[in-house]
Amino acid sequence: MTDGGTPSSNGSVSGLDGPQRFSRVLRVGGLKPSLMEALEAGGALVLPDDDRDDMLGRHADEIVAVVTSGRVGVKADLMDRLPALRAIVHFGVGYDGTDADEARRRGIGVSNTPDVLxxxxxxxxxxxxxxxxxxxxxxxxxxxxxxxxxxxxxxxxxxxxxxxxxxxxxxxxxxxxxxxxxxxxxxxxxxxxxxxxxxxxxxxxxxxxxxxxxxxxxxxxxxxxxxxxxxxxxxxxxxxxxxxxxxxxxxxxxxxxxxxxxxxxxxxxxxxxxxxxxxxxxxxxxxxxxxxxxLPHVGSATVQTRAAMEALTLENLNSFLADGTFVTPVFQPDQKETR
Missing domain, CATH: 3.40.50.720 (NAD(P)-binding Rossmann-like Domain)
Structure with a gap:
């Protein structure tokens, strides 16, 4: 790794802080503006809406975590492109945009933001x-x-x-x-x-x-x-x-x-x-x-709720990067499905 972080056995990253703490994180889809700014300030990558091959070709092997919304999510084809992926962090209680069964099968953890909304x-x-x-x-x-x-x-x-x-x-x-x-x-x-x-x-x-x-x-x-x-x-x-x-x-x-x-x-x-x-x-x-x-899907659209959702999203991400676990997991990383 070139960013100074140390990958653990579960794919989390310890030892990162400051402007590079999210350098192995990928944002997929739009999120609350202040959350996107926080991720960008921490060095997170952004998956383009179009022409993804160049970006993934350069960075796919580095990415251990994705931050996304429940509506956009992460499908199996994107998981295929991210061999080091171990965490999908959702901004929202829903995670239906993500292929959760496939994530569990691969040992990729999934988190959401329950209760606060x-x-x-x-x-x-x-x-x-x-x-x-x-x-x-x-x-x-x-x-x-x-x-x-x-x-x-x-x-x-x-x-x-x-x-x-x-x-x-x-x-x-x-x-x-x-x-x-x-x-x-x-x-x-x-x-x-x-x-x-x-x-x-x-x-x-x-x-x-x-x-x-x-x-x-x-x-x-x-x-x-x-x-x-x-x-x-x-x-x-x-x-x-x-x-x-x-x-x-x-x-x-x-x-x-x-x-x-x-x-x-x-x-x-x-x-x-x-x-x-x-x-x-x-x-x-x-x-x-x-x-x-x-209504235009505004059920959780209050200042207080969205701030709490943002804070919990970052808590889940920071917790994973520190020790490989989530604060509010749907399921934790490496809890693989046995078949």
Whole structure:
């Protein structure tokens, strides 16, 4: 190595500090500007969007860690190009853009930033739920367009208090959403991969069964192959023409084509969406509907939350470079899958 650091047996780097401490780190995709500045100040490399061969040809053998977002991630083909890679550090709780199974198979550790964004995302879910049931965004457009003096009042909305709400994915964020809904005297049910023994809420054995029992279905499940289109056409039909869908998880968890059809045909009353299947592209059909509230994936976009996410991302990276472990691992480096 030319940067003075000492590689350990697990691929971490000790003995680096100052402007070269991130010299064996690669940033993949855009991140919070101040985080990108911190990485650049530490000497991190940046993977170009185009024409990557030259950069990888010169530096691929040096790189032990990648910092990326959950949406962009690291696929198996990039892992192939980085033979010394031992850590993928995510800015965000999601890591569905990374081939995590392949990373584990290769002994490459994966970290994320759980907990620090729970409250912000739960607040977003509640805000979307209140907005879409009460029709506040549509009413705002009505006033701004000057229609109060020229057209009939908007139709009556739905009451939030006392409504029946289903949580799809009762993890940290799902639990925080449910806790907030208790203050509205909502009846809460949930579906999860496993029964949460400590939960006071009613468990349903499938998304479809849950949807049939509630007025509002809130999607808070993790993204990835296991939850791809978990909310399918049958689940939306079970939610029904008086039902509402809220999604603060990942766009991939919902069959977006089926959602558009259900909304257009009136088989679903409305939706509040912070995420989409092909971000940043949003179907024109969704943008044309007055029964939908659309947000540009801002569930965790508060000053406090993003600062905490940045700090935890750097903690994970610095911890790996110091001793080969993460502070908040999805799984630690060199925990290889055995087959």
């Amino acid at each position: 729970t409250d912000a995302v739960a607040d977003t879910a509640l805000g979307l739920l209140i907005d879409i049931l009460r029709g506040f965004s549509a009413a705002d457009r009505y006033v701004r367009a000057g229609e109060w003096t020229t057209k009939p009042m908007p139709p009556l909305a739905r009451q939030v208090s006392g409504s029946r709400v289903g949580i799809l994915g009762l993890g940290r964020i799902g639990g925080a959403i449910a806790h907030r809904l208790e203050a509205f005297d909502c009846t809460i049910g949930y579906h999860n991969r496993n029964v949460v023994e400590s939960s006071p809420y009613q468990y349903y054995s499938s998304p479809r069964e849950l949807a049939a029992a509630v007025e509002v279905l809130v999607v808070a499940a993790a993204g990835g192959p296991e939850t791809q289109q978990l909310v399918d056409r049958e689940t939306l039909d079970a939610l029904g023409p008086d039902g509402f869908l809220i999604n603060v998880a990942r766009g991939s968890v919902v069959d977006e084509d089926a959602l558009v059809e259900a909304l257009q045909s009136g088989r679903l009353a409305g939706a509040g969406l912070d995420v989409f299947a092909h971000e940043p592209e949003v179907p024109d059909a969704l943008r044309a509907l007055d029964t939908v509230v659309l």
